[in-house]
Amino acid sequence: MNQATDAMITHIGGPTTLIEVGGWRLLTDPTFDPPGRTYHFGWGTSSQKLTGPAVSPAELGHIDAVLLTHDHHGDNLDDLGRTLLPEAGTVLTTESGADRLGRPAHGLAPWAATTLSAGGRPTIEVTATPCRHGPPLSRPIVGDVIGFALRWDGQRHGALWISGDTVLHHGTRAVAERLHIGTALLHLGGVRFPITGPLRYTMTGRKAVELCQAIRPHTVIPVHYEGWRHFRQPRAAIERAFATAAADIRRSIRWLDTGVPTSIPC
Template sequence: MKDVRITHIGGPTVLIEVHGWRLLTDPTFDAPGRRYAFGWGTSSRKLTGPAIAAGALDPIDAVLLTHDHHADNLDDAGRALLPTAGTVVTTATGARRLGNARGLTPWATTRLDAPGRPSIEITATPCRHGPPLSRSITGDVIGFALHWDGQDHGALWISGDTVLYDGVREVAGRVEVDLALLHLGGVRFPITGPLRYTMTAADAVELCRHLRPRTVIPVHYEGWQHFHQGRTSVEPVFAAAPDVRGLVRWLPLGVGTAL
């Protein structure tokens, strides 16, 4: 994907720079050490801080917030950043909670427009943040497919926090994906045993075989106690899949990478 610069700040937090736009995903900028409750007896401790402090960022044009109700996707410092962003795009339920935000349901779209820049069309894509029938407990989550004029090989897609299920597989049939930011981590909690709340490396391999993206960037795999598959667990699974391993790029934290 040409003319795109990606900076992985930590966890799910990524700065996307394209044609003058500065887009930030799931802002998490709190210091490490604190334990956060996620509801229904689940909790987790933040283990590492962001590679770039919120105050060190230049102005943000839009925040793409997959969901607002879990601190590993929006913590206190990230929430404080939202009013400084030009636009916040999130779930319909999250927009009602936040107030000044654009809310999307799966497959709904909105646009970012500004003089002298190409418009960016943002399409919400489905997520299920846990096992079947868990949505009433884990809440609404969306991913984002970004389209703009001049893309040669398809969209930039942010999976959001999701397990692999038919709604995510549907993306492969509806969106041509060039660059995929995949939220991994194989999230589990002691109180719910083996149940998973985000994709594992094996899930990512299967999904990539459906999507056929040109580039895959893993995110949401480090920095929190409830992330059970870090890079050392994910890399061997990708390496064992010859049709996928060549697609994967691990970005150094805090360093902008041109793609």
């Protein structure tokens, strides 16, 4: 295992990553169903899963905590992902999601914080960050979503931030004002649905560059941009957007091969 200042991150697929740091094993947005199924998200929206996970639940091993940005969309928590929740020591999610899931889920409002602590491991402070999973005034339809910023002693570059499913808005811009971000796992893909036309429900590459101009992270890791029909911006489009950015932002992007544990300096 790396030093506690670094993290080992495995992109399992979609929004799902395994973050290992200082003996902790943290899982984001568990999605482990096989491909082929169509999931309905409500209000006439749906999508088909095209790609399965690079790691199966049986191969995953013990999980100390699940960081669940939201529970009500199948591309962030699917059936097999739900079966993992009771086995995790802690599940952190939205307040409304915790009400729906029950124990062991613990709800956090945006900017609320909690800690993960255990003997012999670094204490990790987890701060919930704001998300808006769609255009203005869409929250009653798309539901509550949060991101997570993780801080522990010895970080060299700043917090590890999971953006969650969000567009660029005042809440995500506030992250730059309130937190120093070293590593950003950005949920991208520019989600759109036929029924709502040009409206976007997650960030495009261009909006991600705009966000990075504000937060100036050391490392940017794109996730949740592939594997489903409702994503409209694949890797090539994101790469084109970052190719026009300032030199430090161009250098910051790091693409992870799915299923391969990768050391990330934090």
